Amino acid sequence: xxxxxxxxxxxxxxxxxxxxxxxxxxxxxxxxxxxxxxxxxxxxxxxxxxxxxxxxxxxxxxxxxxxxxxxxxxxxxxxxxxxxxxxxxxxxxxxxxxxxxxxxxxxxxxxxxxxxxxxxxxxxxxxxxxxxxxxxxxxxxxxxxxxxxxxxxxxxxxxxxxxxxxxxxxxxxxxxxxxxxxxxxxxxxxxxxxxxxxxxxxxxxxxxxxxxxxxxxxxxxxxxxxxxxxxxxxxxxxxxxxxxxxxxxxxxxxxxxxxxxxxxxxxxxxxxxxxxxxxxxxxxxxxxxxxxxxxxxxxxxxxxxxxxxxxxxxxxxxxxxxxxxxxxxxxxxxxxxxxxxxxxxxxxxxxxxxxxxxxxxxxxxxxxxxxxxxxxxxxxxxxxxxxxxxxxxxxxxxxxxxxx
Numbered sequence: 303x304x305x306x307x308x309x310x311x312x313x314x315x316x317x318x319x320x321x322x323x324x325x326x327x328x329x330x331x332x333x334x335x336x337x338x339x340x341x342x343x344x345x346x347x348x349x350x351x352x353x354x355x356x357x358x359x360x361x362x363x364x365x366x367x368x369x370x371x372x373x374x375x376x377x378x379x380x381x382x383x384x385x386x387x388x389x390x391x392x393x394x395x396x397x398x399x400x401x402x403x404x405x406x407x408x409x410x411x412x413x414x415x416x417x418x419x420x421x422x423x424x425x426x427x428x429x430x431x432x433x434x435x436x437x438x439x440x441x442x443x444x445x446x447x448x449x450x451x452x453x454x455x456x457x458x459x460x461x462x463x464x465x466x467x468x469x470x471x472x473x474x475x476x477x478x479x480x481x482x483x484x485x486x487x488x489x490x491x492x493x494x495x496x497x498x499x500x501x502x503x504x505x506x507x508x509x510x511x512x513x514x515x516x517x518x519x520x521x522x523x524x525x526x527x528x529x530x531x532x533x534x535x536x537x538x539x540x541x542x543x544x545x546x547x548x549x550x551x552x553x554x555x556x557x558x559x560x561x562x563x564x565x566x567x568x569x570x571x572x573x574x575x576x577x578x579x580x581x582x583x584x585x586x587x588x589x590x591x592x593x594x595x596x597x598x599x600x601x602x603x604x605x606x607x608x609x610x611x612x613x614x615x616x617x618x619x620x621x622x623x624x625x626x627x628x629x630x631x632x633x634x635x636x637x638x639x640x641x642x643x644x645x646x647x648x649x650x651x652x653x654x655x656x657x658x659x660x661x662x663x664x665x666x667x668x669x670x671x672x673x674x675x676x677x678x679x680x681x682x683x684x685x686x687x688x689x690x691x692x693x694x695x696x697x698x699x700x701x702x703x704x705x706x
Contacts, residue, residue: 579617
């Protein structure tokens with residue numbers, strides 16, 4: 303991509319440079335022709351007429367003061383015989399029009415003007431104005447030098463800019479590819495366990511020569527558990543994949559008190575079994591606009607996470623309120639806490655703070671919670687202190703977001 307960019311830029315700049323150079327040379331030629339025509343017109347004032355004969359008044363050459371050291375004037379009769387000359391002139395035969403003449407390693411720009419008898423169209427001679435084009439060649443030389451330096455600097459600058467732009471353009475793609483690669487590896491790892499359980503138990507049941515109802519039942523239960531685990535993981539992955547879809551057709555008024563009461567009924571026995579205190583403080587009339595199932599999933603994942611990482615004797619609190627035009631839901635626990643260096647990773651897919659808890663969940667809970675919150679125009683943030691606990695704050699706009 304960089305080479306294509308540089309090739310296109312170089313070709314474009316080269317064409318532009320050639321056009322500019324051609325225009326510059328054409329402008330110099332036009333300026334030279336104009337100077338020589340003015341000089342030739344001045345030379346006409348030095349001509350004398352004797353009937354049909356032409357002469358040049360050497361004492362009254364009016365244009366002598368106009369001549370530069372690299373310019374000259376020549377007067378010719380009808381037979382192209384040289385009558386007089388002034389300044390630096392080429393020793394060459396007369397040629398009509400605008401010409402370049404090279405004489406003795408010097409190149410002259412020349413322009414001729416006819417000498418007419420006053421008030422008649424009768425021609426009786428010619429004035430040739432000439433100029434050594436050293437100045438023009440010098441101007442073209444320095445212009446070429448400047449153009450070359452400018453082209454080189456432009457190419458160097460465009461190369462540096464191209465490298466920077468290419469890096470910026472490729473970096474998100476590289477990050478996305480790396481994320482996809484890690485995601486594929488993690489998903490494969492998560493699926494490998496349930497698949498191994500299914501294959502092992504099914505193979506054991508098929509190969510066991512002495513069929514036993516108790517053993518068969520335990521194997522089928524293991525297969526069912528592994529299949530359920532795979533089903534949950536698959537559903538979670540599908541839910542994450544759909545988290546970028548627009549929400550316009552799924553907007554409903556969600557009563558947070560009803561949702562949290564439902565979750566409290568579901569999770570209170572598990573908190574009781576784990577000897578963890580579970581309390582809720584929900585603002586009356588707190589609502590959120592969005593998909594009811596997904597709002598419930600966000601809160602369930604946050605509560606589930608607090609349950610997993612809070613030790614017996616601890617507590618988990620759920621509260622709701624409003625803050626600067628947003629509905630705020632706080633899930634606060636007295637769990638093990640999260641080290642500061644890991645706070646940015648807790649929402650990564652398949653990442654777990656405690657790898658020994660692999661059997662508890664798929665490692666997608668917090669990633670799903672944040673992705674669904676983003677889908678509803680909100681967010682999920684975390685603050686934590688090791689040994690003290692963590693606080694997850696889910697925010698939602700009070701009114702439906704125009705971007706969801």
